[in-house]
Amino acid sequence: MRKTRRRNIKITISLAHYFTTDKMNNFSYTQAATAKEATGIRKDKADAAYIAGGTTLLDLMKAHLEEHSQLVDINALPFRGIEQTKDGLRIGAMERMSDVGENALVLQQYPAVSESLLLAASPQLRNMASIGGNMLQRTRCGYFRDAAFPCNKRVPGSGCPAIAGDNHNLAILGTSDACIATAYPGDLSVALAAFDAVLTLENAKGKQRRVPVTEFYLLPGKTPQKETVLEPGELIVAVTIPAAPHAQRSTYLKVRERSSYAYALASAAVGLDVQAGTIRSARVALGGVGAQPWRSSEAEKVLTGAPATEATFRAAAAAALRGAQPYKENAFKVELAQNTLVQALLKVAG
Amino acid sequence: MSEDFPTDFAAPSSGSAPQDGTRRSFMKQAGGLLGLALAPPLLSQAERLTAFSKTVEGVTTLQLKVNGTVRSLQAEPRVSLLDALREYLDLTGTKKGCDHGQCGACTVLVDGRRINSCLSLAVMNQGKEITTIEGLMKGEELHPMQEAFLKHDGFQCGYCTPGQIMSGVACVKEGHATTDDQCREWMSGNLCRCGAYPNIVAAVREVAGKA
Numbered sequence: 001m002r003k004t005r006r007r008n009i010k011i012t013i014s015l016a017h018y019f020t021t022d023k024m025n026n027f028s029y030t031q032a033a034t035a036k037e038a039t040g041i042r043k044d045k046a047d048a049a050y051i052a053g054g055t056t057l058l059d060l061m062k063a064h065l066e067e068h069s070q071l072v073d074i075n076a077l078p079f080r081g082i083e084q085t086k087d088g089l090r091i092g093a094m095e096r097m098s099d100v101g102e103n104a105l106v107l108q109q110y111p112a113v114s115e116s117l118l119l120a121a122s123p124q125l126r127n128m129a130s131i132g133g134n135m136l137q138r139t140r141c142g143y144f145r146d147a148a149f150p151c152n153k154r155v156p157g158s159g160c161p162a163i164a165g166d167n168h169n170l171a172i173l174g175t176s177d178a179c180i181a182t183a184y185p186g187d188l189s190v191a192l193a194a195f196d197a198v199l200t201l202e203n204a205k206g207k208q209r210r211v212p213v214t215e216f217y218l219l220p221g222k223t224p225q226k227e228t229v230l231e232p233g234e235l236i237v238a239v240t241i242p243a244a245p246h247a248q249r250s251t252y253l254k255v256r257e258r259s260s261y262a263y264a265l266a267s268a269a270v271g272l273d274v275q276a277g278t279i280r281s282a283r284v285a286l287g288g289v290g291a292q293p294w295r296s297s298e299a300e301k302v303l304t305g306a307p308a309t310e311a312t313f314r315a316a317a318a319a320a321l322r323g324a325q326p327y328k329e330n331a332f333k334v335e336l337a338q339n340t341l342v343q344a345l346l347k348v349a350g
Numbered sequence: 351m352s353e354d355f356p357t358d359f360a361a362p363s364s365g366s367a368p369q370d371g372t373r374r375s376f377m378k379q380a381g382g383l384l385g386l387a388l389a390p391p392l393l394s395q396a397e398r399l400t401a402f403s404k405t406v407e408g409v410t411t412l413q414l415k416v417n418g419t420v421r422s423l424q425a426e427p428r429v430s431l432l433d434a435l436r437e438y439l440d441l442t443g444t445k446k447g448c449d450h451g452q453c454g455a456c457t458v459l460v461d462g463r464r465i466n467s468c469l470s471l472a473v474m475n476q477g478k479e480i481t482t483i484e485g486l487m488k489g490e491e492l493h494p495m496q497e498a499f500l501k502h503d504g505f506q507c508g509y510c511t512p513g514q515i516m517s518g519v520a521c522v523k524e525g526h527a528t529t530d531d532q533c534r535e536w537m538s539g540n541l542c543r544c545g546a547y548p549n550i551v552a553a554v555r556e557v558a559g560k561a
Contacts, residue, residue, distance in 0.1 A: 026427075031404075122538060123539050124451075124517065
């Protein structure tokens, strides 16, 4: 009797959750005119959040995965523009995915970055979502996104049902006993990690610092709730991508469960500088398979100085996935990621 | 997390989905009365359209320019653009499907660009040009995209259609409907559970061909 009752309660809770997911908690709204004003509010109010495009934040708030007492609109901050600098192409964090993806400079100098943007989400979402917000999107792990389940990322210490559960779309590289999610499920940061992009961040004191994208994301370890090195209240100002021959000859290949408008099961951002059949420099990062955007120095080592042949690409792919730890439902990703990487390399090798 | 549920569950009627026509008309009347009672002087209304550098809390007067007309509504900052259009301004042509930016039924144009109105706050769309399905007709004349959807039977149940049409209008304007494949890719943010896709592609492509 008691057991039955418990089960009923659980079902009721799940249904209640389902029917109320569109109701956000109430919050106040401020449009910040300056970075100082924005960071100042966050400094005084730990549970406030920045909002740019809102496509990730409002989705999470409607699902009650995040609640904030105040939203600080940062769209008026001067974090705009796509311009050539001595360090490379500098993209303001408030630029929209669609504008960056179709920008002539991005298309010409970093085809992989453009493709990673235009293969992501939908045209509507790309019109809304900012570059900074894209980089901070949260995992699509079903256990994280359903508050009825435990999740170490959402409630630290509560457990990870994904390890023995539905993990077909989760990570095989860089995971831990606490979390096997692809914490960043998107595409852009994979391409940015491959091509040595550097973020400019600004804190409440107005002090700026530069952090390479490869060091921006944290692996889950024992603290999967901490996903980036961003300090509380710190803003993403811009991302700068250095110019390089391997960036110009690059591509982003994305494999999905349907041909459009889906997250990657596996993806590869690759760039090659090939001279007389020999690879002078190579860049490789994988998406959809790592706990975070997965730059593979192992694959790059195999490629650099080697002939640009399929045999080399196969060897590089094997090296990239050597440390993979597959789970019950995502073991297919080990081979899928390798094939994705080989196909992408064949494409840029031409 | 479970402590959240009793309050949520106890107030299903305060959810944003209308229970019936009565609630909508009640909201309309209540909104109108409130609007009269709380209407601020004209000067501060003009100010609201440009200067936002202050905190908005609780129910306040918002102004949205929808289909060329500035409309006032009394709403909290948490009200999405979609709910503002449907529940506060009675523009129910824009549809609520998933409410999470996954289906495209809520697609509208903001400053000429297509967006998912469910993932945008009404308060953040003040001072912008919003175009909904209701704003496409010129007088009694249907928009060419509406004509094309009729001609090619680009729907069955029709629920996704306003979003498909708004997205189609933007898709053609962006120049992303020059081939069938390109059209499919750039219309992929609009789902149709009836599977009218071949006819939707035919309609959008026809308008693109004439543009």
